[in-house]
Amino acid sequence: MNHLEIQLPGLHLKNPVMPASGCFGFGREFGGLYNLSDLGAIMIKATTAEPRFGNPTPRVAETAAGMLNAIGLQNPGLDGVMNKELPWLEQFNVPIIANVAGSTEEDYVEVAKRISTAANVHALELNISCPNVKTGGIAFGTIPEVAKSLTKKVKEVSAVPVYVKLSPNVTNIVEMAKAVEAGGADGLTMINTLLGMRLDLKTAKPILANKSGGLSGPAIKPVAIRMIHDVSQQVNIPIIGMGGIETAEDVIEFFYAGASAIAVGTANFVDPFVCPKIIKDLPELLDQLGFDHISECTGRSWK
Amino acid sequence: MNHLEIQLPGLHLKNPVMPASGCFGFGREFGGLYNLSDLGAIMIKATTAEPRFGNPTPRVAETAAGMLNAIGLQNPGLDGVMNKELPWLEQFNVPIIANVAGSTEEDYVEVAKRISTAANVHALELNISCPNVKTGGIAFGTIPEVAKSLTKKVKEVSAVPVYVKLSPNVTNIVEMAKAVEAGGADGLTMINTLLGMRLDLKTAKPILANKSGGLSGPAIKPVAIRMIHDVSQQVNIPIIGMGGIETAEDVIEFFYAGASAIAVGTANFVDPFVCPKIIKDLPELLDQLGFDHISECTGRSWK
Amino acid sequence: MIINEQCSIVSQREIADNIYELILRGELSSQMNEPGQFVHVKIASGYDPLLRRPISIANIDRENHEFTLIYRKDGRGTAILSSKKTSETVDILGPLGHGFPIEETNAGETVLLVGGGIGVPPLYELSKQLVKKGVNVLHVLGFQNEAVVFYEDKFKSLGSTYVTTTDGSYGTKGFVTDVIKELSFDTIYSCGPTAMLKAVEAEYASHKKVYVSLEERMGCGIGACFACVCHTADDPSGFSYKKVCTDGPVFKAGEVVL
């Protein structure tokens, strides 16, 4: 019996473990380390209409149990992803979730429309929450009405289900979640990074060239758990949870909070084999805890 | 020459290091470990009009490089603090900053009015940001107009300068800071804790009896630095910074961000001697970095 | 006086399944006297893990400036602690709290020490001090199963010792309360799971002197953070409270709400 198989809108997952967007590139590097078909899905790096170089370096800084990044959505652009990256990924038996980003509604719509037609893209992840881009973006992730309208527009053009990625940098995450649900989102992914900064003791200036960046890693796990716990009780669409996951135990904690699948970000940098390791560890942990199937864990903290 | 002396509204500080509210009780326990007169100031535990028992236990949980607490503002009430705690603290040559909390505007006003008349209370810290109390409180810390109005009312009755303690759990911290400045705040203290939660692997339930709690410690330092960096450029009142400070190096980072003094919270639990240790370490560190006085560090990250 | 000291590890060994005996050397042993007090252990420098761990003092050897902790490898902190080797140091804050009041018992009286699992360790120093005072001690020690029984011989050398295991794999099958019924005594000192303490209190607090040692999640361990409070029994839903870390961990039965 398979303890890990999960069905979500657009996604038939062998297991609920997938690398988080931006922490796995387009899979090529990890493809050299293990078989990508072992993964539940892959959330590929944010794709924008045009290629982007992103921010100047340094782009990462370490913090206590976390890291800051300000990559700035570097990516080869829609054409590059459609013509090179997605076809390369077709050799693996793994659904792709395409992370879609932009500065204007039109950007999002354009990327969503085309990328959702790719054979192996089974769902979109609307990145309305990237803290590292200067123009426009922030309103999409922080004003419920704006997020709802964007979700609606993207839903209209997308050939596959649409998940919206929520930013934790808001006063009321439940309100944001409800807004995008009302806009037609098929699911939520949460959380993106917290806004943070580190200063250099010697220069007094920010370590990141972009000054501030997104905080990820174990440090933010309690914030993610709290938000998923609160949101999952108020919406009727599934949540893919993320934020500091490193172990099978963390995965179960996210399910208890209310997640139906999870993504692993920063931990891929610490241990590039972490995703297959978690997938391997989960069945035994479920046994120990007395569950037949991982889906029994979803929402147990409040059910 | 003294490298550490600082003047802030209402406060003449021998040095800019003080324990943060709720992490030092009313000083009695630490008074048995070292001379409290060595401290720049003491931020005492939140005082409410009536005594409170606070939340059920467990009230703390550990997280990666941080901790969650949901003490729930346990305190002996205004009478208890006025009649027992503050008089006991008079034996030390140290200014007290009284942390004022409540559920209604009237509560705040009542406590502020009376406690600000105590001989050793040199400033108030309006706690509009405690995440661990169910009733009312949340609006004060998240809606600019509400925070401004409360600040105004408290300013009208307070015999000493008023600092407002900001919550990090908001979309726009600068807007909150400007609102309380417009309300007449003499200074800001930031940040309070981030909302977080931990679940127990065996029971699937939150570890804290209160379910969610406030995240503090090194994990939140990058969030604090980012917020102080952003706010200090937009207001004309001083900031007492806090959030994960453990060392003299951390203190300098907070000054660079824009703080004019700092408070140490969680680190007091890890090392009860941490405040005097930081005070001792600071002069040498300033020397190494080539500063004559710590105030030269304030805001260097953006100046 | 509370002291913070880097204590050196004299020895560390696994004395039962996942149960470790850690002997430390430090000057703060000179401050240790009361059985039932605890120390607050910083497992590793840095922030992994961040908070200290409260562990009871199981044995005091002031002459050699040594003291013993016995702990179960449980979560992240104790797992890291168990990997430490002789010659390494451990950051200790202590001694903390109020222990068992041995002055409540006189020479010639009979005392029952009731321990459950990882609540057994502080009873060892307590028993030693009572015996020295001329008190008769009986020990009833409850464990999950045979694999986690420890210090039985040490307790035996101080007084009669009854061991129970939940699964019957060693000693008497059942709970400590099953054995206590058969014994006569003047005072109970007890440490272990709350369920056990409650049972002991319910049965004996009305007609015997009973002292119980509590556990609660702690922040500071020194009374400053209000993490570890409990209601007092005379005001079970009011403002009145006791702190486990400084007013306890040992309370007279009936003093606080378990």
Add this chain to the structure above:
Amino acid sequence: MIINEQCSIVSQREIADNIYELILRGELSSQMNEPGQFVHVKIASGYDPLLRRPISIANIDRENHEFTLIYRKDGRGTAILSSKKTSETVDILGPLGHGFPIEETNAGETVLLVGGGIGVPPLYELSKQLVKKGVNVLHVLGFQNEAVVFYEDKFKSLGSTYVTTTDGSYGTKGFVTDVIKELSFDTIYSCGPTAMLKAVEAEYASHKKVYVSLEERMGCGIGACFACVCHTADDPSGFSYKKVCTDGPVFKAGEVVL
């Protein structure tokens, strides 16, 4: 092939002021060949510190399954690493990146190896391989001051070695570039601070073969996170880029913007 392995510490010693030589044993040494590659070091299990640290491979000893890292105790991570003792293990991911192309030099040619500070280590393995191939090697090594000079004798045994110190406390006072002026050679391989690499590139890239090894803050070290990119020289403000961790750390001068 990239391998992740717990390597055991064969030896660790401080070879100059705050400069440590760490010899590790592991099967991944069998994958090491190219001088100038690096490994990604997880300093401690757990999250303090969280990220891996990139450190160049200074010496490969495939026969004994050993390799050497030389690093400066700098921040939190290297401080913890320096406290590790023989018999402990270190979590290594590697070998990573592309190193110096020794195939660009033929036997009989003269090669100049220019190292600055903590950029010196990878030049040692490089020099060994070049000498083995029959290339004449000259070394110019720049340090801050006498206290941090290391491996001079080892380099001397491979070829002429010139040491400079910024404060003149040892060798020639000044910068490596002051010494290079006096020498004749066909190719430069260089590793050190960006300022030094820039100076070398500006002076020699137009008429000599020059290779430089870059440093950049890294996340993954394997090409997935885009932390370590630099612009290519032919498109200095466009989308075209190279990753230091996988395309580098060694680049031909003029390939990327320093």
